[in-house]
Structures are given as C-alpha cells and as structure tokens.
Amino acid sequence: MTDAMAAGGPVEEREGGVSLWADAWYRLQKNRLAVFGAVFLAVEIVLCLVTPWIAPYEFDAQSLELTLAPPSAGHWLGTDNLGRDLLTRLLYGGRISLTVGLLASLVSVAVGVLYGAIAGFAGGKLDNAMMRFVDVLYAVPFVFLVIILMVYFGKNIYLLFVALGLTQWLTMARIVRGQVMSLRRKEFVEAAISMGVRPWRIVTRHLIPNSLGPVIVYLTLTIPSVVLEEAFLSFLGLGVQAPMASWGTLISSGVEVMEVAPTALIAPAALLSLTLFSLNFLGDGLRDALDPKGAKD
Amino acid sequence: MEPILDVRDLKAHFFTRRGVVKAVNGMSFRLHAGETLGIVGESGSGKSVSQMSLLRLLPSPPLKIVGGEAFFRGKDLLRASDAELRAIRGDRISVIFQEPMTSLNPYLRIGAQVVEPLLVHRKMTRAEAWHEAEAALDRVGIPATRNALDAYPHEFSGGMRQRVMIAMALTTRPEVLIADEPTTALDVTVQAQILALLKDIQRETGMAIVLITHDLGVVAGLADRVLVMYGGRVFEEGSAEQVFYASRHPYTMGLLRSTPRLDVDTEVLPSIAGVPPDLARVGEGCPFFERCPVRLPQCSLFPAAREFGSGHVGYCHWKGEGSPWEVPARFVSKG
Amino acid sequence: MGLAYILRRLAVMVPVFLIVVTVVFFMIRFAPGGPFDSEKQVPPQILENLNRRYHLDEPLAMQYLRYLGDLARGDLGPSFKHANRTVNEIIAESLPVSVELGLIALVWALLIGITAGGLAALRPNTAWDYVPMTISVLGICLPTFVIGPLLVLVFGLWLQWLPVAGWNAWQDRVLPSLTLGFAYAAYISRLTRGGLMEIRTQDFIRTARAKGLSESQVLLRHSLRGGLLPVVSYLGPALAGIITGALVTETIFNIPGLGRFFIQSALNRDYTVVMGTALLYFTLIFVCNLLVDVVYALLDPRVRYD
Numbered sequence: 001m002t003d004a005m006a007a008g009g010p011v012e013e014r015e016g017g018v019s020l021w022a023d024a025w026y027r028l029q030k031n032r033l034a035v036f037g038a039v040f041l042a043v044e045i046v047l048c049l050v051t052p053w054i055a056p057y058e059f060d061a062q063s064l065e066l067t068l069a070p071p072s073a074g075h076w077l078g079t080d081n082l083g084r085d086l087l088t089r090l091l092y093g094g095r096i097s098l099t100v101g102l103l104a105s106l107v108s109v110a111v112g113v114l115y116g117a118i119a120g121f122a123g124g125k126l127d128n129a130m131m132r133f134v135d136v137l138y139a140v141p142f143v144f145l146v147i148i149l150m151v152y153f154g155k156n157i158y159l160l161f162v163a164l165g166l167t168q169w170l171t172m173a174r175i176v177r178g179q180v181m182s183l184r185r186k187e188f189v190e191a192a193i194s195m196g197v198r199p200w201r202i203v204t205r206h207l208i209p210n211s212l213g214p215v216i217v218y219l220t221l222t223i224p225s226v227v228l229e230e231a232f233l234s235f236l237g238l239g240v241q242a243p244m245a246s247w248g249t250l251i252s253s254g255v256e257v258m259e260v261a262p263t264a265l266i267a268p269a270a271l272l273s274l275t276l277f278s279l280n281f282l283g284d285g286l287r288d289a290l291d292p293k294g295a296k297d
Numbered sequence: 298m299e300p301i302l303d304v305r306d307l308k309a310h311f312f313t314r315r316g317v318v319k320a321v322n323g324m325s326f327r328l329h330a331g332e333t334l335g336i337v338g339e340s341g342s343g344k345s346v347s348q349m350s351l352l353r354l355l356p357s358p359p360l361k362i363v364g365g366e367a368f369f370r371g372k373d374l375l376r377a378s379d380a381e382l383r384a385i386r387g388d389r390i391s392v393i394f395q396e397p398m399t400s401l402n403p404y405l406r407i408g409a410q411v412v413e414p415l416l417v418h419r420k421m422t423r424a425e426a427w428h429e430a431e432a433a434l435d436r437v438g439i440p441a442t443r444n445a446l447d448a449y450p451h452e453f454s455g456g457m458r459q460r461v462m463i464a465m466a467l468t469t470r471p472e473v474l475i476a477d478e479p480t481t482a483l484d485v486t487v488q489a490q491i492l493a494l495l496k497d498i499q500r501e502t503g504m505a506i507v508l509i510t511h512d513l514g515v516v517a518g519l520a521d522r523v524l525v526m527y528g529g530r531v532f533e534e535g536s537a538e539q540v541f542y543a544s545r546h547p548y549t550m551g552l553l554r555s556t557p558r559l560d561v562d563t564e565v566l567p568s569i570a571g572v573p574p575d576l577a578r579v580g581e582g583c584p585f586f587e588r589c590p591v592r593l594p595q596c597s598l599f600p601a602a603r604e605f606g607s608g609h610v611g612y613c614h615w616k617g618e619g620s621p622w623e624v625p626a627r628f629v630s631k632g
Numbered sequence: 633m634g635l636a637y638i639l640r641r642l643a644v645m646v647p648v649f650l651i652v653v654t655v656v657f658f659m660i661r662f663a664p665g666g667p668f669d670s671e672k673q674v675p676p677q678i679l680e681n682l683n684r685r686y687h688l689d690e691p692l693a694m695q696y697l698r699y700l701g702d703l704a705r706g707d708l709g710p711s712f713k714h715a716n717r718t719v720n721e722i723i724a725e726s727l728p729v730s731v732e733l734g735l736i737a738l739v740w741a742l743l744i745g746i747t748a749g750g751l752a753a754l755r756p757n758t759a760w761d762y763v764p765m766t767i768s769v770l771g772i773c774l775p776t777f778v779i780g781p782l783l784v785l786v787f788g789l790w791l792q793w794l795p796v797a798g799w800n801a802w803q804d805r806v807l808p809s810l811t812l813g814f815a816y817a818a819y820i821s822r823l824t825r826g827g828l829m830e831i832r833t834q835d836f837i838r839t840a841r842a843k844g845l846s847e848s849q850v851l852l853r854h855s856l857r858g859g860l861l862p863v864v865s866y867l868g869p870a871l872a873g874i875i876t877g878a879l880v881t882e883t884i885f886n887i888p889g890l891g892r893f894f895i896q897s898a899l900n901r902d903y904t905v906v907m908g909t910a911l912l913y914f915t916l917i918f919v920c921n922l923l924v925d926v927v928y929a930l931l932d933p934r935v936r937y938d
Contacts, residue, residue: 387844399835404857
C-alpha cells in the first residue's frame with residue numbers, strides 16, 4: 001500500500017510557492033463551519049459594541065406591570081421578573097460575557113506564552129522544574145480555586161478576569177514551550193546566539209513570533225473555555241454580580257422562571273451556546289488550516 | 298512439478314480521489330514447494346502490494362483486484378470467500394512483515410500472541426498450544442523460558458522481535474511463508490542471522506518462501522528464483538544465477554551495475570537517472586521508458602514474455618545482448 | 633512493578649498535598665472579613681471564645697501543628713456560620729448523595745459513550761457514525777447549566793415524564809445524572825471512536841488479520857485494549873469534571889449534596905466549610921488520578937518502567 005502511494009508523483013501543481021498564512025487563509029475559507037462561526041461572532045461582536053446606542057430600552061428600566069411577558073412587538077424577547085426588556089439585558093450581558101472572555105484569555109496567553117517561552121528556551125533543569133510545576137498544577141481543579149478566590153476577595157470583576165485567566169495558562173505554556181523547543185534547534189537561532197544577541201531578544205524577537213500559529217489557534221479555543229467558566233460561575237452566583245448581568249446570570253434567572261416564561265431561559269442559553277459553537281468551529285478551522293501537514297484526504 | 302502458487306496476470310489497482318493507481322499491472326509467477334522466490338524492486342514497484350493482495354490484507358476500498366487469477370493448490374485466492382481466505386491465512390500461508398517493532402501488539406504478552414494462530418486454526422488445548430509455542434520460540438533461537446513467554450514486545454530488541462514473528466508464523470507449519478522486507482529494519486549483522494534462520498527452517502520443513510526485498514544482497518544469499526519488478530510490472534524472471542549473471546533486461550542490468558563493489562576502484566557510482574513513474578499515469582507502455590537507455594518505438598506497448606530458455610523469462614522489446622549502459626554491467630558473466 | 637510505581641506517584645503528590653494544606657491554613661487564618669481579621673470589632677466575649685477555640689494566643693507554628701493534627705484525624709473544624717455544626721457533620725450528611733449522583737453519571741457516561749463510540753468505529757462514515765458524533769459535539773460544547781434546564785424543560789415540564797427536583801424516588805436520579813454525565817458521554821464516545829479507529833491502522837492489527845483472525849476476534853482481542861486507553865486516561869479529568877459539574881447540577885435540581893452546600897457556603901462566606909470541602913475535593917481528585925494512572929499502567933505495559 002505504502003509502496004504504491006509513495007510513487008504518486010508530484011502532489012499538486014501550483015504556480016509558485018504559497019506562504020503558510022496565505023495557504024491557511026485559503027483553507028479556512030473552504031471550511032464552512034468555521035466561516036459560519038466567524039460570521040456569527042463578527043455580527044455578535046458588532047451588536048454588542050453598539051448596544052448602548054441601539055438597545056431599545058435602558059439596561060435596568062423596569063416596568064412592573066409587564067413582568068414575565070412573552071415576546072411581543074414592544075419586547076422582542078419578552079421581559080424578566082422585574083419587567084426589564086430581555087433583549088436589552090441579553091445584549092448588555094453579551095458585552096460583559098465577551099469582554100470577560102477576551103480579557104481573561106489575554107491574561108492566560110500573556111502568562112502562558114511568557115512562561116512557556118522561558119521554559120522552552122532555557123531547557124535543562126529550569127525547564128524541567130517549570131514543567132513539573134505545570135504538571136502538578138494540572139491536577140488541581142481550577143474552578144474551586146476561582147470560587148475560593150471570589151469568596152475571599154469580594155466580587156470584583158477585575159479579579160474575575162485574572163482568576164479566570166490563570167486557569168487556562170497551563171496548556172498554553174505547554175504548547176509554547178513545545179514550539180520554542182523545536183524552534184530553538186533551528187539554525188537561525190544558533191546564528192542569533194552566535195552573533196551575541198541577548199537571550200531575551202531572541203525569545204521576544206524570534207521565538208515568540210514564530211510560535212504565533214499555535215498560540216492563535218489555542219487562543220480561539222481558550223476564549224470559549226473562559227466564557228464558559230464565567231457563565232458557570234455567574235450561574236452559581238459567584239461570578240458577575242448585580243447590577244451587572246452576564247449570560248450566566250441571565251440563564252440562572254431564566255431557570256427560576258422557566259415554567260412561566262421559557263423564553264427567559266432559552267434566549268440566553270441559545271445565545272451562549274451559539275457563541276460557544278462559533279468559537280469552537282472557528283478554532284478547529286484555524287487549527288486545521290494552519291496544520292502544515294496539508295489537507296485531509 | 299506442480300507449483301503450489303500459480304499467479305496469472307494479477308492486476309491490483311488503488312481507486313483514489315487522484316485517480317487510479319495501478320500498483321500491480323499484470324504480474325505472473327509460479328512458486329514451487331521448498332523453493333525461495335525473491336521479488337526484487339524499488340519502492341513503488343508493486344512487490345508488496347502484489348503479495349498482500351493475494352491474501353486480501355490491504356484495505357479494499359481503495360484497493361481493488363481488477364484481474365488475474367491466483368491458484369493456491371488449485372483454489373483461486375482472488376475469488377475465494379472471506380471465510381476461506383481466513384482459514385488459509387496463518388495456517389497454510391503465513392506472513393512476516395517489515396517492522397517487527399510495530400507488528401506485534403504492544404499490549405499483549407509474547408506467549409499470548411505466538412499461540413494465537415494455533416488456537417485459531419487447530420483444535421488444541423491451551424496447554425498443548427503453549428507447548429508448541431515454546432518449541433517454536435526455541436527453534437528460532439529464543440530460549441523459551443517463562444520470562445520470554447510472559448514478556449512484552451517492547452522488552453525485546455528488533456532482531457528478537459523478528460524471530461518472534463517467525464516463530465509465530467511457523468507454529469502452524471505453513472506451506473508458504475511470505476516475508477515482506479523482513480530484514481530492512483534490522484542491523485546488518487542481525488539481518489544475516491535472520492536470513493540464515495529462514496534458510497535453516499526452510500531446509501527443515503520444506504516450506505516455500507516468497508522473499509520481498511529491495512536489497513539485491515539479501516536476494517543473492519537466499520533466493521532460488523528471482524523476479525524483478527518495476528512500476529507494477531514484472532521485467533525479468535529466472536533463477537538467481539540467470540538474473541544476476543546473465544541478465545537480459547536493461548533495468549536489471551542497470552540495477553546490478555549500480556551495486557557498489559569493494560574490489561573495484563571507481564570515482565563515480567553509476568546510477569539510473571530519473572525517478573520512478575507516477576503509478577496513476579502509467580499506460581499501456583513500458584513504465585521504464587523514460588529512464589531506459591534503449592527506448593525502441595515499440596515500447597509504447599508493453600511486450601509479451603520472451604523466453605531465454607531454462608525458465609529465464611524477460612519482458613523487453615530489446616533482444617538483451619550486450620549491455621545498453623555506457624559503463625558495462627558490473628557482474629561479469631560466468632560464461 | 634506495581635508498588636514501586638504507586639510509591640513514585642505518591643512521592644510527587646504528597647508534597648503537593650502538603651503545600652495545598654498549608655495554603656489552606658493560611659487562608660483560613662488570614663481571611664479578610666474572617667474571624668481572625670484584626671480590623672473587625674469583635675465583642676470581647678466572642679473574642680475570648682474564638683481565642684479559646686482556635687488557640688489564637690498560641691504562636692503560629694503551634695497553631696499550624698494543631699491544624700495538621702486535626703487534619704490527620706480527619707477533623708475539619710467547626711462551621712463558621714452555623715454555630716453548632718462542624719464541617720465534618722455537614723460533609724457526612726451530604727457527601728453520600730453527591731457520590732451517588734456522581735457514580736450514576738459516570739455509569740451513564742461510560743455506557744453511552746463507549747457503545748456509541750464503538751458502533752461509530754465499526755461502521756465509519758455511515759449514519760451510525762455521523763449521528764452520534766454530531767450529538768456529541770452538542771454534549772461537549774453545551775455547558776451543564778444549559779443542558780440541565782433544557783432537559784428539565786422538555787422532559788419535566790412539557791412532556792412531564794420525569795420529576796425535576798428532589799432526591800427521593802429513583803426517578804429523581806434520572807435527569808440529574810443524565811445532565812451531569814452527558815458531556816462526558818459525548819467526550820468518551822469521541823475518544824472511543826478515535827482510539828479504535830487509530831488502532832485499526834496499526835501494523836499489529838494487520839498481523840492479527842494475517843494470522844487468520846476474524847474481524848470480531850481482531851476487535852476483541854487486539855483493538856479494544858489499546859483502543860480504550862484514551863478513555864481510561866480521560867477518566868481522571870472526567871471525574872474531576874463530574875465533581876465540578878455536580879455543583880451546578882445539584883443547584884439546578886435542588887439535590888441535597890455536598891456541591892450545593894459548598895456553593896451555599898461560598899455565598900455565605902462560611903470559610904471553614906468552604907476550605908474544608910475544597911480540601912476534601914482536592915484529596916478526592918488526587919486519589920482518583922492516582923487510581924486512573926494505576927489502571928492505565930495495568931493496561932499498557934510500556935509505561936510501567938517510566
């Protein structure tokens with residue numbers, strides 16, 4: 001089998017060479033799920049950004065005569081138990097959820113990339129120690145840690161970013177370390193070292209930029225994890241606090257009233273789910289597109 | 298004497314998205330009891346695919362046998378049912394593979410794997426089967442202690458694992474052993490031991506061996522008859538003597554001539570220029586045309602067999618006298 | 633083999649455990665807004681009680697040793713908010729419920745997951761493959777707190793087939809355990825399918841076929857062992873996930889388990905209960921991971937000499 005396949009001749013005739021990024025873009029476009037994900041996210045992000053201008057109601061405007069109303073012309077998604085417009089709250093909730101997701105992911109990327117790059121570049125005992133630390137931390141269920149942190153340090157949303165970010169950096173660190181270790185052996189790094197370039201510059205100028213591929217892919221997979229965790233915590237009452245709302249808190253409120261106003265549950269649940277799907281599809285698509293091994297047969 | 302394996306015009310193609318890859322494009326040969334047939338060729342020549350497809354060991358799709366017959370003791374393997382084929386595999390025809398590292402199940406003990414063919418094909422008790430397994434391991438040079446049988450494959454070296462594979466193949470005393478590049482993944486010294494072992498066993502049991510390899514040296518040591526394959530076709534067939542010392546095909550001559558020799562001083566190592574053909578694009582003509590120094594106009598149609606006598610057959614439009622290569626063939630005719 | 637391997641794993645985990653325990657100690661002791669927070673104005677009577685109970689007048693090192701001693705005896709201290717209950721009592725009441733929920737969820741996950749994945753691997757690229765795998769994407773992406781309420785909506789409220797709260801009759805167990813186990817069933821089905829299909833391409837499967845084994849013999853004797861390894865190693869994270877998922881599930885379905893109590897204590901700032909329960913969870917997860925590693929080593933002989 002391998003005999004015959006090996007003599008298959010040139011794989012594909014393409015004019016000239018194709019850069020990794022251009023090739024990745026081409027392949028990404030062909031992945032319909034990823035495109036759907038990207039489009040959905042783009043629309044969602046735009047809507048959330050302009051929410052303060054387009055929201056039909058004030059964020060906390062209550063109309064106590066109209067509590068738990070079903071969808072109508074005035075309120076596209078109905079109202080909640082205090083008569084607040086659900087669509088508005090959904091949009092504002094999206095702002096919070098997405099912001100937390102993005103910022104926390106950036107924290108995890110920053111920490112992870114730096115940690116992984118240093119470990120990978122240093123090698124030897126330092127690398128060993130650093131990675132053992134990571135291995136140990138892997139066994140710890142971070143959700144508990146975050147809950148404990150929230151219990152202790154109050155329900156500060158900035159703390160939430162940091163705490164959530166810290167739950168995700170481990171895998172990023174491993175990935176970056178792997179990349180850096182394989183890059184380190186390449187000639188251009190040897191050349192830089194021999195020219196006397198300081199290690200720090202090598203790490204920041206050469207190694208990190210060249211590891212960007214997997215970092216980006218993993219970033220798009222970290223964001224849904226973080227969004228999920230934030231929703232999880234908020235659902236339990238330990239994340240975002242009133243008066244702010246996120247999709248997690250909206251789902252929690254929705255559960256309480258689901259018998260009489262199912263829309264209050266279904267709307268935020270659906271939006272959260274679709275967002276998670278989109279992020280995952282996009283992430284998978286990016287990973288497949290950037291995979292240098294070529295298209296699957 | 299009746300051949301035990303009689304293959305006629307075997308054609309096996311891979312139907313892939315890129316086109317039809319004609320891995321085996323009309324192969325014929327005969328194997329007799331007690332004989333060793335060496336099938337020689339480069340990667341992609343179709344040597345492995347041909348033998349594997351006889352036993353239906355390749356995923357199908359994408360492989361499809363599009364023509365030919367393969368008679369094993371009178372039964373056409375290509376048209377046998379799955380059940381019939383399963384009864385033959387491991388019992389009448391055994392196979393050993395190229396990669397002893399990965400060909401054994403790493404999660405099972407050696408003993409358990411060696412007894413399997415016996416348990417599947419013979420009505421034996423476990424105790425009897427284990428006894429046979431011990432004897433088989435002993436025969437291949439692995440002291441059949443409890444340790445060996447209870448050991449896992451990763452505890453053995455490559456050479457020892459290949460011996461285990463051979464033991465596993467022999468327990469049922471098959472009539473044919475197909476050895477697909479059995480020594481390619483091994484060190485040269487181990488290689489010699491394994492080949493000697495195979496020869497020994499053959500002498501003892503009288504089984505026939507099909508030895509697939511790209512290494513001419515391996516073939517020279519072991520084979521009675523040799524088949525030279527290229528691009529899915531057979532180019533030359535004959536006894537080892539005939540093919541090595543009296544070759545009549547430009548390709549074979551080219552191969553022989555590129556074999557380095559210690560006793561000849563040279564500055565340039567001759568080789569055959571070019572690359573093997575894309576098997577998805579071969580047609581009716583000779584696959585060696587591009588690289589051949591002869592290139593006659595009739596080569597656009599693959600030739601019929603040309604007999605040179607005493608079982609020496611060639612497939613070439615050129616008569617086969619002298620040498621078409623600039624530097625003469627390395628092996629001097631023994632006259 | 634076995635003992636040395638286990639000892640080596642323990643040698644790594646014990647120091648970690650000690651570190652965690654010490655961190656917990658300091659967190660309880662120095663909790664802002666906690667009992668020992670010097671900023672709080674505590675009436676002298678209560679202060680005296682606190683000092684007596686927690687031995688606060690003793691040097692820190694003594695307190696630490698006392699704490700370790702208590703832990704060794706399994707004593708996690710009194711509750712912060714509920715004056716006359718200890719953490720141990722609370723745990724004793726609610727842990728069995730959670731364990732039951734978790735185990736049933738795990739059973740669902742393994743049963744559904746391995747069956748679906750196995751069938752998909754046997755008939756790839758057919759409906760047997762596409763349907764379960766698509767559903768599994770849902771299971772993996774949708775969080776428990778979305779699946780749970782949706783199941784409640786459909787099966788509890790609309791169809792009225794199953795009860796939606798409480799933990800009394802056997803029917804009460806169905807929806808919560810399904811909710812909890814669904815995500816893991818999804819993941820396990822993908823792992824099973826992937827593992828089995830990858831094994832199929834391995835050389836030793838070809839050897840098994842060459843020996844004349846039938847397809848089912850090949851599957852049972854050769855494919856399963858290696859193919860299920862990814863599932864085994866996933867059990868560690870799965871158990872940890874089931875434990876965290878229980879927090880949400882117990883909340884949604886109003887189940888009197890440890891998870892729900894943990895959340896309530898967190899919301900009430902009952903520090904000792906929170907820390908004590910967290911410590912218990914950590915220990916549980918460590919032990920589970922160790923067990924999983926042992927089972928994995930039993931199945932894959934190559935890792936034993938690590």
